[in-house]
Amino acid sequence: QVQLQESGPGLVKPSETLSLTCAVSGYSISSGYYWGWIRQPPGKGLEWIGTIYHSGSTYYNPSLKSRVTISVDTSKNQFSLKVRSVTAADTAVYYCARRIAVAGTVYFDYWGQGTLVTVSS
Amino acid sequence: EIVLTQSPGTLSLSPGERATLSCRASQSVSSGYLAWYQQKPGQAPRLLIYGASSRATGIPDRFSGSGSGTDFTLTISRLEPEDFAVYYCQQYGSSPMYTFGQGTKLEIK
Numbered sequence: 646q647v648q649l650q651e652s653g654p655g656l657v658k659p660s661e662t663l664s665l666t667c668a669v670s671g672y673s674i675s676s677g678y679y680w681g682w683i684r685q686p687p688g689k690g691l692e693w694i695g696t697i698y699h700s701g702s703t704y705y706n707p708s709l710k711s712r713v714t715i716s717v718d719t720s721k722n723q724f725s726l727k728v729r730s731v732t733a734a735d736t737a738v739y740y741c742a743r744r745i746a747v748a749g750t751v752y753f754d755y756w757g758q759g760t761l762v763t764v765s766s
Numbered sequence: 767e768i769v770l771t772q773s774p775g776t777l778s779l780s781p782g783e784r785a786t787l788s789c790r791a792s793q794s795v796s797s798g799y800l801a802w803y804q805q806k807p808g809q810a811p812r813l814l815i816y817g818a819s820s821r822a823t824g825i826p827d828r829f830s831g832s833g834s835g836t837d838f839t840l841t842i843s844r845l846e847p848e849d850f851a852v853y854y855c856q857q858y859g860s861s862p863m864y865t866f867g868q869g870t871k872l873e874i875k
Binding site: 681683690691692693696704706707740745748749750751752753754756757758759 | 767796798799801803809810811812813816817820822854856858861862863864865866867868869
């Protein structure tokens with residue numbers, strides 16, 4: 646069974662960098678698929694942040710691209726998210742997920758439980 | 767960027783009734799690239815439907831998806847108490863880019 650688990654600080658100060666890690670178990674990142682980050686502000690909808698392949702190839706939401714970096718560590722079977730210069734608008738539950746692309750379909754099949762990150766001084 | 771608009775925003779129904787949720791895209795979406803998710807309070811989204819009409823593993827057959835082009839529908843044939851939740855559609859587009867609809871809240875009447 647594939648499992649994803651987010652971890653990182655729950656509180657970040659404005660203008661600082663938000664850093665999260667997603668540990669994957671039950672599947673080797675090196676075996677393939679893309680891995681992504683999605684966030685959800687309290688009481689609002691879902692926003693895709695970006696995705697990464699095990700080779701390190703990345704794609705980002707244009708609205709966040711200037712502040713976001715996603716990286717992968719295949720030796721630890723995990724991938725990470727950094728969001729720079731955060732503001733209160735970055736307060737959200739952050740999810741990591743596995744992206745599937747097969748037979749002409751694309752979707753996120755496994756998701757972590759999510760972690761709430763609050764931006765506040 | 768393709769915008770997905772879901773309707774209604776809130777749907778009030780009783781257990782046993784049929785639910786029809788709509789997802790309309792601002793531009794044509796490949797059917798293979800349209801998915802539906804269910805989210806309950808405090809939980810992560812759960813994949814229900816992919817490729818517009820294929821049920822994910824373990825999803826009951828009362829859930830079905832249909833549609834093409836710019837209009838897609840999620841239908842729950844007979845509502846069970848555990849089906850009351852928020853539902854999101856999601857599309858994959860060029861660039862690449864993934865966008866979600868704003869969600870439909872299905873509540874007990």
